[in-house]
């Protein structure tokens with residue numbers, strides 16, 4: 001049983017979050033059943049892709065214990081606090097907030113679920129996001145506390161589930177899709193990542209984790225298939241250096257696919273807007 005004071009405190013916090021994110025037009029959560037499938041890579045490059053298309057964009061690194069967004073966006077140093085607001089950092093024009101920049105670099109975060117959720121609520125309620133067209137939340141793997149907190153308090157209008165074409169990852173993605181459906185997220189979509197590799201030496205295509213399973217999965221579960229992103233060695237190298245491939249090399253196969261996905265996301269929201277206005 002929670003006390004009246006506790007209830008009031010929760011309501012106050014929820015109102016603060018709702019007010020703070022009310023100037024963000026679209027809120028997207030990126031998650032997966034399995035770890036290491038490319039959620040952060042996808043979140044980061046989609047954010048830059050949307051920025052290149054003229055949208056004001058931010059990334060909320062919702063992976064509290066394993067925050068990788070700063071590494072992939074090249075963000076260093078500590079976050080500034082102004083009054084009672086946390087000022088997000090900026091990378092190539094996008095706003096970023098991550099646990100990695102709130103702690104000394106070698107300090108591990110060993111927090112149980114409720115504490116991680118509290119931090120996420122601060123990211124939503126206390127960060128000076130300002131006016132944004134898109135906020136993308138990069139979640140840790142699995143279907144744990146973070147996704148529940150984000151789904152309840154960020155009120156996302158889109159969930160992107162990332163999978164590789166590998167059977168093991170596809171099985172786990174079913175759980176993630178089911179969770180997004182249970183949480184009534186209006187637009188649910190799947191991206192197949194690490195979908196084939198073109199050998200840079202001979203041009204031969206290697207299907208490292210198989211291919212095509214994502215599209216089939218999306219059709220079976222009646223969700224949108226956004227596209228199949230290939231493995232790209234240059235993208236991996238650049239990611240390690242904190243440079244986004246979509247900005248560094250717009251012509252790379254992976255960048256072309258990501259821009260194609262960005263266009264689909266724009267269209268989805270524009271169509272929804274038209275449907276609402278008609």
Ligand SMILES: Nc1ncnc2c1ncn2[C@@H]1O[C@H](COP(=O)(O)OP(=O)(O)OP(=O)(O)O)[C@@H](O)[C@H]1O
Pocket residue numbers: 032034035036037038039040041042063066068139140141193194195229230231232233235236239240254
């Ligand atoms: N399409 C791709 N081509 C080349 N490298 C990729 C691709 N997608 C992801 N990677 C690389 O694979 C590694 C894992 O990707 P990433 O960190 O984005 O996965 P994740 O799902 O966020 O992992 P975690 O579950 O630990 O959060 C990274 O080194 C990333 O740069």
Ligand SMILES: [Mg+2]
Pocket residue numbers: 039040041063068138139140
């Ligand atoms: Mg990650």
